[in-house]
Amino acid sequence: MSSEPAKHETARPEALIEAYVVDVIRRLPRKQRNDVGFELRALLTESLKGRAADAGRVADEAMALELVREFGQPDDVAARYHTPGAPIIPPAHTRGFVWMTIVGVALQWSVSLPLAVTGKMPLAAPEDSRFAAWWLTYGLGAFWWPGFLVSMMMIAAAVRQAWPTSLAAWKPSKPFDRDHINRPLLGLGLAAALAGIAIWVLVAWIVVTFDNPFTRALAFDGDFLATRAPVLLIYWAAGITLLIVLIIEGRWRHLTRRIDLALKLASIVLMAWFVFGGRIFTGETADQTTKGALALIIVLILGQLAFDAWRLRSRIRPPQAQRG
Amino acid sequence: MAERPEDATAKLEQELRRGVIVLAALSQLRSAQYGYSLRQALAEQGMVVEEGTLYPLLRRLEGQGLLASEWRIEDGPPRRYYTLSPEGRKLLTDLTQSWRSLVDTVETLIGDEPAKRRKSP
Numbered sequence: 001m002s003s004e005p006a007k008h009e010t011a012r013p014e015a016l017i018e019a020y021v022v023d024v025i026r027r028l029p030r031k032q033r034n035d036v037g038f039e040l041r042a043l044l045t046e047s048l049k050g051r052a053a054d055a056g057r058v059a060d061e062a063m064a065l066e067l068v069r070e071f072g073q074p075d076d077v078a079a080r081y082h083t084p085g086a087p088i089i090p091p092a093h094t095r096g097f098v099w100m101t102i103v104g105v106a107l108q109w110s111v112s113l114p115l116a117v118t119g120k121m122p123l124a125a126p127e128d129s130r131f132a133a134w135w136l137t138y139g140l141g142a143f144w145w146p147g148f149l150v151s152m153m154m155i156a157a158a159v160r161q162a163w164p165t166s167l168a169a170w171k172p173s174k175p176f177d178r179d180h181i182n183r184p185l186l187g188l189g190l191a192a193a194l195a196g197i198a199i200w201v202l203v204a205w206i207v208v209t210f211d212n213p214f215t216r217a218l219a220f221d222g223d224f225l226a227t228r229a230p231v232l233l234i235y236w237a238a239g240i241t242l243l244i245v246l247i248i249e250g251r252w253r254h255l256t257r258r259i260d261l262a263l264k265l266a267s268i269v270l271m272a273w274f275v276f277g278g279r280i281f282t283g284e285t286a287d288q289t290t291k292g293a294l295a296l297i298i299v300l301i302l303g304q305l306a307f308d309a310w311r312l313r314s315r316i317r318p319p320q321a322q323r324g
Numbered sequence: 325m326a327e328r329p330e331d332a333t334a335k336l337e338q339e340l341r342r343g344v345i346v347l348a349a350l351s352q353l354r355s356a357q358y359g360y361s362l363r364q365a366l367a368e369q370g371m372v373v374e375e376g377t378l379y380p381l382l383r384r385l386e387g388q389g390l391l392a393s394e395w396r397i398e399d400g401p402p403r404r405y406y407t408l409s410p411e412g413r414k415l416l417t418d419l420t421q422s423w424r425s426l427v428d429t430v431e432t433l434i435g436d437e438p439a440k441r442r443k444s445p
Contacts, residue, residue: 072376080380
């Protein structure tokens with residue numbers, strides 16, 4: 001009779017240990033579960049007996065709970081049974097990943113939400129439930145982007161795991177010397193620029209010399225030829241001179257970088273003048289098409305200027321000395 | 325929020341101990357031990373290792389081929405006994421050499437510090 005209460009008291013802590021072990025092993029690979037579970041349960045039971053003996057009393061549920069809590073969260077314990085693996089998102093990329101995720105989703109929402117709310121985006125919903133309809137379609141749909149990023153990270157992790165040695169050694173990126181100039185490439189650029197100028201001059205000569213529907217469609221506006229075209233020729237001459245100097249010197253210098261920046265800014269001003277300063281061609285189609293192309297080129301040059309500024313910012317700068 | 329100095333000390337001490345747990349465990353597995361008896365053996369010699377760290381470690385070392393194990397039924401429930409495999413013995417020799425070299429180096433680096441402390445009032 002006297003042993004009954006003791007049996008009853010020890011049954012509960014063992015059940016608690018059993019529940020804990022089951023919680024751990026269900027996080028392990030199936031083939032490991034039984035073996036690890038059997039061993040872990042035996043070890044924890046033995047530890048509990050040891051604690052009870054040290055405390056001079058019978059083990060109870062509170063003691064068992066304290067033991068398993070000290071042992072660790074089942075997630076952590078299960079992780080310790082695994083050989084440390086390669087993370088899908090390496091720590092060095094975590095910040096970039098979070099930013100790319102936030103920016104990507106925010107961009108999609110910033111475009112789709114105003115269109116949906118103002119009714120410019122077709123949504124099969126009445127006016128007062130456009131937001132809900134947007135959330136269930138484009139709002140939630142924007143989360144394809146983090147999924148895509150994770151998939152790419154998984155592929156990258158698999159590549160790193162498959163070819164660890166070839167990727168382990170650091171290699172310099174191709175244009176690591178930012179002042180180096182690729183002469184053959186710049187030579188091709190010079191040839192292309194000269195060809196472009198030749199085509200412009202040829203077209204202008206054909207248009208002036210021959211009179212037919214084709215040449216009439218491409219006829220330059222008189223005011224353009226008189227005021228803006230000469231400035232364009234000066235700009236071209238300056239640009240080609242810079243290219244020739246760069247090919248001869250083979251490296252960027254501080255001065256040539258400044259001249260290049262000035263020429264890019266000048267090209268933006270010049271093209272904006274062409275777009276907004278009157279007709280370029282007398283024909284409507286040719287004029288509008290050319291102006292559209294010029295507007296696109298302005299955007300591209302602005303993008304390149306922003307990229308150049310970012311590249312200069314990423315250089316290592318000397319720290320500011322602190323006094324005191 | 326800045327980490328409290330005592331928290332930082334505890335973390336760094338934990339890292340220091342974590343670095344030698346493998347060597348400590350391997351040193352006691354020249355003869356077969358099961359998890360609980362190994363922990364007791366380590367604790368009796370001043371190396372207290374948390375159970376939650378030690379038991380999974382034994383499995384990982386076995387998975388890496390450094391330990392061999394078998395179930396034994398002696399005076400009590402079935403227990404899984406671990407012992408060094410040939411690879412584990414070689415690793416123990418290598419790690420012991422590395423440890424001694426490291427201790428010598430660190431002793432040289434910090435050797436004067438206890439003497440300085442003893443001198444200070």
